[in-house]
Amino acid sequence: MRLKPVPEPPDSLDVLREYQRAVPLVPGSTDDCCARLRDRCGLRDRQTANDWLAFLRALGLVEETPRGFVRTDAEPTAKRGREGLRDGVLLVPEALSALK
Template sequence: MRFKVVPPVPESLDRVEAVWRGVPIVPDAEESCCRRLMRDADVPAQDTAKEWLTFSRALGLAEEGPRGYARVRDGYDPDAFPARFREGVYAADETLAVLADADEPLSPDEVFDRLRDRVPAWERARSTDWQDTWRERVGRILDWAVLLGLAAERDGGYVRA
């Protein structure tokens, strides 16, 4: 399963580890998990905590079951994050492919323009501001790709690492 939710990139993977540690080992309901992330991992708001829970699933740090969310005990493996990111985050692999095909650094808007046709029709139909949403999502994917060593910022744009 691939997840669309991508929180803003933190300054370092220390934030990812703090969130991972904040997810309970024993499954718990989403609301309780969000409160715990806000308390233990200094996540500022419940909506942001929900984003982190979903993104944690994409990175293999948490799982959702019938009783709620739980930490994957051996999930924190920074060396595995690049592959998990590409596999678990919707449009991450496609974004990196756009960078790989480019002859020069691309801005987030340029990357979005090259991905626009791949946005599912139902996503376009569900909101009049779908382009803004997807531009932000692509920007966040690019920032995470840099943090994970999959891309680099160069000359005001992004290139494949």
């Protein structure tokens, strides 16, 4: 399942780790998770935090459970990023095909 366009690209895997750690270990609602991301990562608004939450989910760094979002124990890696972009982000497969 592809979710939505990617937010502004992170500068490093450390940024992905920081954003992943901002998502709770105990399930929380989308609003709670977005507020945590916004506050802990200095994001400008709730929509930007929501975009990051969806992106982290596409990378397998966050899961949506029946009770809300939780971070996974998956480590952000370049390989995970490539696979997540290819498989979980809107229009990436089409863009890659066009570049071949």
